[in-house]
Amino acid sequence: MELRHFIYFITVAEELHFGRAAARLQMTQPPLSKQIQQFEEEIGVALFKRNKRHVELTTAGELFLPEAREVVAQVNQAVDTAQRAHRGEFGRLVIGFVGSATYDILPQIIREYRRIFPHVSIRLHEFSTPDQVNALIGDRIDVGLLHPPVSSSLIDTIPIKRGFAALSLPKNHPLAKKERIRIEDLKDVPFILVSRDIWPGLYDEFLSLFQQVDFTPKIVQEATEYQMVVGLVSAGIGIGVVPASAEKLFNLEVVYRKIDDYPLKAVLSLAYLKKNTNPALKQFVSLTRRIRIEGS
DSSP states (O other): OOHHHHHHHHHHHHHSOHHHHHHHTTSOHHHHHHHHHHHHHHHTSOOEEEOSSOEEEOHHHHHHHHHHHHHHHHHHHHHHHHHHHHTTSSEEEEEEEOGGGGGTTHHHHHHHHHHHOTTEEEEEEEOOHHHHHHHHHTTSOSEEEEOSOOOOTTEEEEEEEEEEEEEEEETTSGGGGOSSBOGGGGTTOEEEEEOTTTOHHHHHHHHHGGGGSSOOOEEEEEESSHHHHHHHHHTTSOEEEEEGGGGGSOOTTEEEEOBTTOOEEEEEEEEEETTOOOHHHHHHHHHHHHHHHHHO
């Protein structure tokens, strides 16, 4: 029993004429008659009463017709579902992200992706950059939004947001009252940084600023995420180095300033395992590239 037999039967049942049914099916009448006869023999029931002038459904045929239509409809639905899943319109996508992405590009990407692909189930997990790399390699997440660089050759990365970092200071700190903060003003100032293991790019760039002066920065505390940095700054532990988007955090005790003539870059990248074949991932990467281009 094949799907084509159901289609042949439905067409003849609708036309009640083998010649017209054959024309609709783009075949000749004798093969169609033979296929219907074989179908009836296979299921053990006569579906049509027919003579040289007239064709009509038997009682069994009348009851079989809506069921046959349902079979064909279900098969078509299954094929459509498979094709849409192949195009990434159905499925599941697990996304890892660093905390800073929450106040940056992540909401825009998720909002647009859900609008275009409402039938893809999304799972979000906040991980540090090293944890995202491990989760990608271990197939626990499909894609990550993290801080470069990523050293693994198994992972592809795409820069999607090139922003800047800033100093976060307690609002009553003497430097907070200065119109311009120079690198020389930062001598003997206690600093709080996101650790190099978590954000190596920003950590190394910050240290490189001081190669031109005769002192090294005084790092008194390292944190696992920049929200922790802001919290320690508000507690008076020191001055933080955070992405400028941290200003979106509601904290009345902290202000943000740039170092004059020394912009610090804060890059956010999209990362995914090269061998991941999830169609939903392909659509997510494509959408993120488009948002990056439009927003650049």
